[in-house]
Amino acid sequence: MDSGTVAASANGFHDHFSLQSNGGSEHNLPKQPFIIGKGVAGGTASGKTTVCNMIITQLRDQRVVLINQDSFYRPLGDEQLEKVHEYNFDHPDAFNTELLLSCMEMLKNGQAVSIPYYDFKSHRMSEPARLVNPSDVIILEGILVLHDPRVRDLMNMKIFVDTDSDVRLARRIQRDTLERGRNIQNVLDQYATFVKPSFEEFILPSKKHADIIIPRGADNDVAVDLIVQHIHTKLGQHDLCKIYPNVFVIHSTFQIRGMHTLIRDVKTTKHDFVFYADRLIRLVVEHGLGHLPFTEKQIITPTGNGESMENALRACCKGIKIGKILIHGEGKNGRQLIYERLPTDIASRHVLLLDPVLASGNSAVKAISMLLSKGVPESNIIFLNLIAAPEGIHAVCKKFPRLKIVTSEIDISLNKNSRVVPGMGEFGDRYFGTDDGSDTVNHQPSEQ
Numbered sequence: 001m002d003s004g005t006v007a008a009s010a011n012g013f014h015d016h017f018s019l020q021s022n023g024g025s026e027h028n029l030p031k032q033p034f035i036i037g038k039g040v041a042g043g044t045a046s047g048k049t050t051v052c053n054m055i056i057t058q059l060r061d062q063r064v065v066l067i068n069q070d071s072f073y074r075p076l077g078d079e080q081l082e083k084v085h086e087y088n089f090d091h092p093d094a095f096n097t098e099l100l101l102s103c104m105e106m107l108k109n110g111q112a113v114s115i116p117y118y119d120f121k122s123h124r125m126s127e128p129a130r131l132v133n134p135s136d137v138i139i140l141e142g143i144l145v146l147h148d149p150r151v152r153d154l155m156n157m158k159i160f161v162d163t164d165s166d167v168r169l170a171r172r173i174q175r176d177t178l179e180r181g182r183n184i185q186n187v188l189d190q191y192a193t194f195v196k197p198s199f200e201e202f203i204l205p206s207k208k209h210a211d212i213i214i215p216r217g218a219d220n221d222v223a224v225d226l227i228v229q230h231i232h233t234k235l236g237q238h239d240l241c242k243i244y245p246n247v248f249v250i251h252s253t254f255q256i257r258g259m260h261t262l263i264r265d266v267k268t269t270k271h272d273f274v275f276y277a278d279r280l281i282r283l284v285v286e287h288g289l290g291h292l293p294f295t296e297k298q299i300i301t302p303t304g305n306g307e308s309m310e311n312a313l314r315a316c317c318k319g320i321k322i323g324k325i326l327i328h329g330e331g332k333n334g335r336q337l338i339y340e341r342l343p344t345d346i347a348s349r350h351v352l353l354l355d356p357v358l359a360s361g362n363s364a365v366k367a368i369s370m371l372l373s374k375g376v377p378e379s380n381i382i383f384l385n386l387i388a389a390p391e392g393i394h395a396v397c398k399k400f401p402r403l404k405i406v407t408s409e410i411d412i413s414l415n416k417n418s419r420v421v422p423g424m425g426e427f428g429d430r431y432f433g434t435d436d437g438s439d440t441v442n443h444q445p446s447e448q
């Protein structure tokens, strides 16, 4: 596919993400599990909520959602309210853990859930509830999220925020008097009667289950940065293969990593770029061919960058038929199909769709939709790339769960200009030598 520079289509991505427009449901396929759970526990006022908000802000990723265990407090009845000072809000029984588990289960199954809003002043739920869409990463924070094994086991990253108890008490007094409608005496009494004993009985012992302990909570920028990086990596790289069983990354060897280093280096000469790109493309094509059940093959190469993959393809499969698709897109205005030339019997063939870089996935979605409209069964399409951005993989796999993607590397992400990071520059220009060199250092691939 050939296209102009485009901005990331966060909206488009989000659509595929939601239950209603999930490609999987259209095709009556079982939903893919795509949760990466992060549990953040710690004593009251240790900074759990603050740390999670920092993580979410720094991630700037729509695929991450925060759920507070507080939302699952059991609302107090009238009698309990009259004796609220005798109520232990720090005991595990104060939470409706069954409801929490069923909400997590629904999210895991790709269903949106309505999460209650808990009012610390009235000790009851209040409107409006929050609609939470299923997301790749669900961060669950609360004093006891590492206590119950059923909740803990949903989390594949367990974090304990460890803040000095004097600091926590001081913060709790300040917060609860300012925000939760308490006076100092209430806070001190509750702390001595329930908060401290429950911390020692239930919360502190759950620290041993943590993978990461964050001393000093939100003051610990290094720990927060590391967690953000880790989530980025998990989101962006090979964990996608677990999320989408139809994504295949060719086995990484030192040779392959060396070739990637060379083709990503702006100083690599055109000759070397073509040589190593061809070698890598051949490996991807060979791998893609391994997924074909029949000897009969139909190839579509997008006009422009995709043509750069034809040489390697012809070297692997002599006499293969080549079709062309040209898709153009500028800015956020979507993609237009400019040109296509495909064999008339394409509906009865297997198709290798070639594009060196899968970025936002907008062009790929357009091309695949066009193939489907021609009658090509989704499961007959194998989409081959040299590098793929996680955003593109999500966009394509969620809409077309039956096709296969074969790539040699999954990169970290897209930047704000929809360029793959780290990427490898404008592939077509570097391959065909059409780059005038004016933007050699800064160039990154546009959505191909």
Ligand SMILES: Nc1ncnc2c1ncn2[C@@H]1O[C@H](COP(=O)(O)OP(=O)(O)O)[C@@H](O)[C@H]1O
Pocket (backbone or CB within 6 Å): 042, 043, 044, 045, 046, 047, 048, 049, 050, 051, 171, 172, 174, 175, 216, 217, 218, 219
């Ligand atoms: N590093 C920090 N420095 C100063 N105040 C903080 C820090 N972290 C949190 N706070 C404040 O302390 C209070 C408790 O923090 P919060 O994140 O609500 O803790 P938790 O969710 O663990 O109870 C809040 O008023 C918050 O603004």
Ligand SMILES: Nc1ccn([C@@H]2O[C@H](COP(=O)(O)O)[C@@H](O)[C@H]2O)c(=O)n1
Pocket (backbone or CB within 6 Å): 043, 044, 045, 048, 049, 070, 073, 089, 090, 119, 120, 121, 123, 142, 143, 195
């Ligand atoms: N009605 C309520 C409910 C809970 N609490 C206290 O909140 C603490 C948990 O929230 P954090 O943000 O501090 O983790 C817990 O220690 C309860 O004592 C409350 O006071 N009133």
Ligand SMILES: [Mg+2]
Pocket (backbone or CB within 6 Å): 048, 049
């Ligand atoms: Mg909190």
